[in-house]
Amino acid sequence: MVCAYPRKAARTDAARAFARALKTGATAEGLTAALQRAAFRADDPQFIPYPATWLNKGHWRDTPATVPAPATAAEPDHPWWPRLSAQISATDFRQWIARLGVVEEAGDEVLLAAPGGFHASHVQQNFGHALRSMFGKRVVITSTPNKD
Template sequence: MARARNIKPSFFLNEDLAEIDPLGRLLFIGLWCLADRAGRLEDRPKRIKIELLPCDNADVDALLQALHDRGLILRYSADDRPLIQVINFARHQSPHHQERQSLLPAPASFEANGERVRGRPKANSGFISDKSEASPGAIALIPDSLIPDSKTPSSSAVADGLMDGFATFWKSYPRKVGKQDAMKAWKRLKPDADLVQAIGEGLERAKASEQWQRDRGQFVPHAATWLNGRRWEDEPDDAAAQAQHEQWEGV
């Protein structure tokens, strides 16, 4: 079953990744959607082609091997079952909290959640060479701020991004009371893109709840109270929770 995942701008800017066939890059993105919450999936090239590249004349097995050689995925076997581990998947994806745990065994050098075993050399996040983990030219996911030739965002740019996220949150929040207090709570959180999405999804669940819709919303808390209490982490109380997952994706 395909799942919604995130993609960062650094993916399109990396020159090393450009060495991979365009269909290979598209396949790599598609693997994130097929992978479970730990970044693992079955290594079945024919099935993967049907799922991700049904209209293209592509040798998916060769493309998967190219991704493996570049250190982007790990092809391995467990109990005579061919599997794939997407490298650094857990660091860069935020699976929905209702997504079930992985049923596939982790590689020997990885923990159950898809993270590398502590004590082993860690790949830097973004897309840069990591010679300790793979062959020369291997690529590992790294943070956008560490992309070669990229510039560290200025403090004003960070502040602008922070307030853009708050503006989106405030526009969606149903009770327009205590904006300054809510803004202070938001600044204390300093949410990154993943947290902004998690807050947005939690807010949509809360808005759909019976409690918030009761008596014209008189039981909706002030936004600052909701943020300070990290109420977006509350368990959903109705079946509409899953439908809210994609609304805030990409904010």
């Protein structure tokens, strides 16, 4: 069962959690069936829990939620998408780029606003080159304070 789990991490902890689950009345076949029913988002593996966590919290007993269609099923409806689609996945574009706003474009510099500091830093680090290429200018990304 551990080998079939989509996230291969902390295998020793997973093996212990698997043994504990079997002691509580679960069967290997039942756990494998629950794993096959589990709704893991393959397009974003960071949200797949560690196998030991999934077992220890009893998620194998959960009824899986309906999984929405992957974000890559349709192209983003954004004017920048055609120019960035070859460099950035549709999921990354929606999550990181589409949320940016142009504050000012002057001379050889473009000032973009991100919804928060982490967002600005992440975009600058991971997508700065693609944005520079798209605008043909130096790109500066600032954060706007959350209004929540």
